[in-house]
Amino acid sequence: xxIQPPQLALMFFRWFCRRDLRDHIEGDLLEFFDExxxxxxxxxxxxxxxxxxxxxxxxxxxxxxxxxxxxxFLGMSKLNFLLALRRMKRxxxxxxxNIFGLTVGLVAVTLMLLYIxxxxxxxxxxDRLFRVERIYQTDKVKETWNSTPYPLAAELINKIPxxxxxxxxxxxxxxxxxNEAVFLxxxxxxxxxxxxxxxxxxxxxxxxxxxxxxxxxxxxxSTLAHKLFPEGNYLEQTISxxxxxxxxxxxxxxxxxxxxxxxxxxILSFETIGNYGLDSWQGRGSVCxxxxxxxxxxxxxxxxxxxxxxxxxxxxxxxxxxxQLRPVSDIYLQSSRIRGGLGKSSERTVIYLFLAVAIxxxxxxxxxxxxxxxAELINRDLEIGIKKVMGSSRGNFALQFMIExxxxxxxxxxxxxxxxxVSLPFYNELVNKPLTLSLITHWSFLLKIFGFxxxxxxIVGLYPTLYLSALKVSNLIxxxxxxxxxxxxxxxxxxxxxxxxMPLIFTAILMSEQINYLQNRDIGFNKHxxxxxxxxxxxxxxxxxxxxxxxxxxxxxxxxxxxITQTGPYHSGNSMNVSWQDGSQEEHVMLRTHDVDEDFxxxxxxxxxxxxxxxxxxxxxxxTGLIINETTKRYFKWNSAVGKRLSSxxxxxxxxxxxxxxxxxxxxxxxxxxxxxxxxxxxxxxxxSVRVSGNPDESLQFLNTVFNETFPQEPxxxxxxTNDFDRSYLSSLDSVSKVFIFFSALAIxxxxxxxxxxxxFATQLQQKMIAIRKVLGAGITGLFTMLLKEYLLxxxxxxxxxxxxxxxxxxxxxxxxxxxxTVKISYLLIGGAISLGVVLASVSAKIFFTTRANPVxxxxxx
Amino acid sequence: MGKYQIGEFEEVVLLTVAILxxxxxxxxxxxxxxxxxxxxxxxxxLQSCLDRLSKKGYLTSADGEVTSVRGGRPxxxxxxxxxxxxxxxxxxxxxxxxxxEIPQIVLDLKSVSL
Numbered sequence: 001x002x003i004q005p006p007q008l009a010l011m012f013f014r015w016f017c018r019r020d021l022r023d024h025i026e027g028d029l030l031e032f033f034d035e036x037x038x039x040x041x042x043x044x045x046x047x048x049x050x051x052x053x054x055x056x057x058x059x060x061x062x063x064x065x066x067x068x069x070x071x072x073f074l075g076m077s078k079l080n081f082l083l084a085l086r087r088m089k090r091x092x093x094x095x096x097x098n099i100f101g102l103t104v105g106l107v108a109v110t111l112m113l114l115y116i117x118x119x120x121x122x123x124x125x126x127d128r129l130f131r132v133e134r135i136y137q138t139d140k141v142k143e144t145w146n147s148t149p150y151p152l153a154a155e156l157i158n159k160i161p162x163x164x165x166x167x168x169x170x171x172x173x174x175x176x177x178x179n180e181a182v183f184l185x186x187x188x189x190x191x192x193x194x195x196x197x198x199x200x201x202x203x204x205x206x207x208x209x210x211x212x213x214x215x216x217x218x219x220x221x222s223t224l225a226h227k228l229f230p231e232g233n234y235l236e237q238t239i240s241x242x243x244x245x246x247x248x249x250x251x252x253x254x255x256x257x258x259x260x261x262x263x264x265x266x267i268l269s270f271e272t273i274g275n276y277g278l279d280s281w282q283g284r285g286s287v288c289x290x291x292x293x294x295x296x297x298x299x300x301x302x303x304x305x306x307x308x309x310x311x312x313x314x315x316x317x318x319x320x321x322x323x324q325l326r327p328v329s330d331i332y333l334q335s336s337r338i339r340g341g342l343g344k345s346s347e348r349t350v351i352y353l354f355l356a357v358a359i360x361x362x363x364x365x366x367x368x369x370x371x372x373x374x375a376e377l378i379n380r381d382l383e384i385g386i387k388k389v390m391g392s393s394r395g396n397f398a399l400q401f402m403i404e405x406x407x408x409x410x411x412x413x414x415x416x417x418x419x420x421x422v423s424l425p426f427y428n429e430l431v432n433k434p435l436t437l438s439l440i441t442h443w444s445f446l447l448k449i450f451g452f453x454x455x456x457x458x459i460v461g462l463y464p465t466l467y468l469s470a471l472k473v474s475n476l477i478x479x480x481x482x483x484x485x486x487x488x489x490x491x492x493x494x495x496x497x498x499x500x501x502m503p504l505i506f507t508a509i510l511m512s513e514q515i516n517y518l519q520n521r522d523i524g525f526n527k528h529x530x531x532x533x534x535x536x537x538x539x540x541x542x543x544x545x546x547x548x549x550x551x552x553x554x555x556x557x558x559x560x561x562x563x564i565t566q567t568g569p570y571h572s573g574n575s576m577n578v579s580w581q582d583g584s585q586e587e588h589v590m591l592r593t594h595d596v597d598e599d600f601x602x603x604x605x606x607x608x609x610x611x612x613x614x615x616x617x618x619x620x621x622x623x624t625g626l627i628i629n630e631t632t633k634r635y636f637k638w639n640s641a642v643g644k645r646l647s648s649x650x651x652x653x654x655x656x657x658x659x660x661x662x663x664x665x666x667x668x669x670x671x672x673x674x675x676x677x678x679x680x681x682x683x684x685x686x687x688x689s690v691r692v693s694g695n696p697d698e699s700l701q702f703l704n705t706v707f708n709e710t711f712p713q714e715p716x717x718x719x720x721x722t723n724d725f726d727r728s729y730l731s732s733l734d735s736v737s738k739v740f741i742f743f744s745a746l747a748i749x750x751x752x753x754x755x756x757x758x759x760x761f762a763t764q765l766q767q768k769m770i771a772i773r774k775v776l777g778a779g780i781t782g783l784f785t786m787l788l789k790e791y792l793l794x795x796x797x798x799x800x801x802x803x804x805x806x807x808x809x810x811x812x813x814x815x816x817x818x819x820x821x822t823v824k825i826s827y828l829l830i831g832g833a834i835s836l837g838v839v840l841a842s843v844s845a846k847i848f849f850t851t852r853a854n855p856v857x858x859x860x861x862x
Numbered sequence: 863m864g865k866y867q868i869g870e871f872e873e874v875v876l877l878t879v880a881i882l883x884x885x886x887x888x889x890x891x892x893x894x895x896x897x898x899x900x901x902x903x904x905x906x907x908l909q910s911c912l913d914r915l916s917k918k919g920y921l922t923s924a925d926g927e928v929t930s931v932r933g934g935r936p937x938x939x940x941x942x943x944x945x946x947x948x949x950x951x952x953x954x955x956x957x958x959x960x961x962x963e964i965p966q967i968v969l970d971l972k973s974v975s976l
Contacts, residue, residue, distance in 0.1 A: 024925065025909055027935030028888030032905065034931075035889075055906035060913050 102412030105365025122332035126200035162296035167192035168286035175715035206251020215271035368754035385476030409457030502802030508744035524662025563603035595679035611657030771855035866949035920946030
């Protein structure tokens with residue numbers, strides 16, 4: 001039997017070989033194969049045969065791959081390009097809607113992705129940060145704090161070999177006095193020396209190995225250094241800290257990166273703080289960061305240190321405290337439930353919301369583009385039919401439709417890129433982030449966006465290629481094609497679009513409601529017209545002078561009330577462990593406390609809901625009196641709190657009153673159990689709060705002047721509480737929600753646009769039917785409702801599905817915020833009404849014009 | 863001179879076609895080159911070269927009779943054209959001219975010492 005060459009290889013050869021060369025080369029191959037079978041044997045011959053075929057893959061021998069007739073490829077592309085441009089020109093409105101929709105969608109998605117990218121890029125700009133962990137402490141009541149006892153850092157290095165390095169941080173704000181000029185700086189840190197090694201720190205001036213190692217050292221950010229010493233020459237300069245302590249500038253650092261959770265304008269060496277509680281294991285004064293050595297895993301070290309504190313906490317400590325680790329790169333997005341404040345943090349939910357809107361918007365954009373492009377095909381059946389008759393192959397159609405689709409995609413992408421570049425500065429102002437976009441550094445990001453656009457373009461081009469080339473020529477030419485009839489798929493797409501735009505409307509309403517709610521929410525005190533300053537009271541004489549001055553101040557008509565306290569809302573606070581003896585059972589809670597005077601509740605206009613306020617003249621109030629807030633009362637499940645006793649550190653406190661819950665820091669977090677203690681004398685740091693009337697700015701001016709005259713040796717700068725207050729949380733939330741609402745509106749607009757172009761094509765199909773009905777005497781209103789009915793049904797299906805799913809998602813989302821508005825059914829109705837309005841507006845506009853048209857125009861056209 | 867530029871392998875193929883006058887087709891050309899020059903030639907390389915030479919006009923080709931030996935596939939016979947011959951001559955002449963210009967001393971060298 002004759003030995004056959006490998007058929008698969010031969011088939012492959014026959015497939016790729018140029019037609020004019022194929023036969024005789026195949027002959028050569030076969031002849032050569034037969035010869036080899038005789039000389040080298042069948043196996044070797046077959047191997048050589050395959051090998052030879054592979055070597056035949058030569059550009060001169062491979063045929064030109066092009067289906068059907070070998071047309072002038074370049075010429076056809078040029079023609080198709082021209083045809084696409086002409087079609088756009090003729091169908092101007094449609095082309096504009098298509099390109100505009102794509103562009104707007106792309107801009108929105110790009111901007112949102114930039115924001116998301118930025119928000120998730122925190123603390124990832126340097127390799128060193130990946131090895132640093134922050135320590136959290138969780139107490140018995142499951143509250144997790146980021147603050148730990150100061151000695152912990154040093155002890156961890158000593159006792160746990162895996163911990164290579166550790167340091168403490170603590171927030172501070174001070175008056176920096178340089179040559180009599182006073183600067184109130186609120187963004188300071190106390191830090192241990194290793195901070196400079198563990199964090200990517202860029203010291204412009206000074207020695208990074210010793211800059212923070214001795215007490216009385218201060219590092220300045222380059223911005224602050226310029227502000228304090230405009231003439232340059234910063235090193236070794238002395239600055240007076242709150243006019244009480246001289247510190248020496250040992251270095252200048254480059255401003256912190258914006259996407260670092262840490263921020264500071266100046267850094268003081270930790271020992272500068274003095275001996276104040278630094279050796280105590282009871283306090284929670286500082287935040288501890290550690291660096292593990294290369295070989296150890298965080299999870300493993302975490303189990304080792306979990307109960308580390310047990311050995312150090314004394315018997316009186318009622319709490320079982322456990323320690324956890326958290327990588328630095330997680331801090332920014334995952335600290336909203338952590339108590340104790342240091343560093344910037346955001347809500348992960350915000351990112352998810354943005355991501356959801358980005359996905360929805362890109363879906364709507366892509367769907368719109370596909371919808372609008374494929375809807376246009378119904379007017380082209382004749383052209384396609386004739387082309388088929390003339391011998392166009394599937395490949396020819398593919399080329400044509402691809403060029404058309406990609407042309408729109410490319411134009412849209414280029415426009416979007418331009419608009420994004422132009423609008424970025426405005427967007428940055430809105431979201432308050434330094435987002436950048438450059439062709440060079442963001443090329444891979446832009447490439448992805450481009451890829452997304454092209455993918456949509458290819459799908460758009462593929463659909464008609466596959467669909468139309470399967471249709472019968474006779475149907476296409478006679479106008480009986482199914483293109484004109486089959487609208488089920490398109491209807492499904494519209495419904496889907498409506499479904500996904502509904503959550504957007506709904507969430508946008510909810511967000512704006514939430515902002516409204518937070519802005520107008522009762523925070524438990526009146527934040528308006530409150531001027532405050534901090535003041536260092538360093539002697540009993542000064543305390544007396546201050547109180548005497550307070551009485552004097554109250555004589556002024558514009559001063560309504562004044563309170564001298566140690567701390568206050570949005571201005572630090574203390575904490576104390578208290579226990580309540582209830583029969584045999586003992587209950588504990590950590591109370592956040594403020595040491596205040598009797599005028600405190602009056603000045604802040606807080607409400608005493610039970611019992612009475614403090615009285616400065618009652619020594620018993622100062623010794624053991626305690627006013628708790630409603631949360632504390634609820635915590636102990638008391639019906640009546642007055643007269644109950646709480647003990648802490650051997651002191652038996654007596655509850656004399658209950659103050660209505662008031663907000664003490666960000667509204668993202670719930671109000672903790674709190675208490676007020678009476679302190680008739682203040683030492684050290686104090687907070688002077690003054691309620692003023694009239695023009696707050698003038699009052700501020702007045703206060704600053706009289707205070708600085710009375711206490712010339714103290715730096716004083718009154719500020720209005722509302723400024724601090726708004727900065728602390730509302731601004732960030734506000735800008736985020738504005739952006740969110742803006743993009744949601746955009747997405748809804750895009751959906752409406754898609755609907756409009758779809759309806760316009762659908763009605764075009766029905767023109768003849770409408771015309772005939774009109775001729776037969778149908779009224780405009782009748783026609784209008786008849787056409788609208790179809791869309792209303794779609795809308796109804798979309799509304800039920802969309803709104804129901806949104807409702808349940810929204811409830812989940814809202815739970816993240818400590819204080820939120822209730823998700824009301826009325827929002828659903830408003831959301832439904834808005835989308836109904838959008839549908840009606842876009843649909844009825846088109847239908848209206850169609851029904852108004854002269855029937856002759858559409859009937860005469862055949 | 864520049865008019866007839868052909869590569870080394872092209873020259874070999876042209877020469878072989880000329881040698882096999884009337885009998886030059888894929889397999890025979892290949893065999894001839896392999897035997898005479900002791901050099902391996904793949905079908906792909908040879909065929910693309912033949913195609914190139916035909917395009918340049920140095921070779922013409924005609925399909926031969928169909929026999930059952932080659933699975934019913936015809937042989938394609940190649941023949942050198944006038945232009946091909948001129949190209950060969952030009953190449954040869956160029957070689958000779960260059961050879962003649964080599965100084966005698968170089969040709970006498972037995973070994974090069976540096």
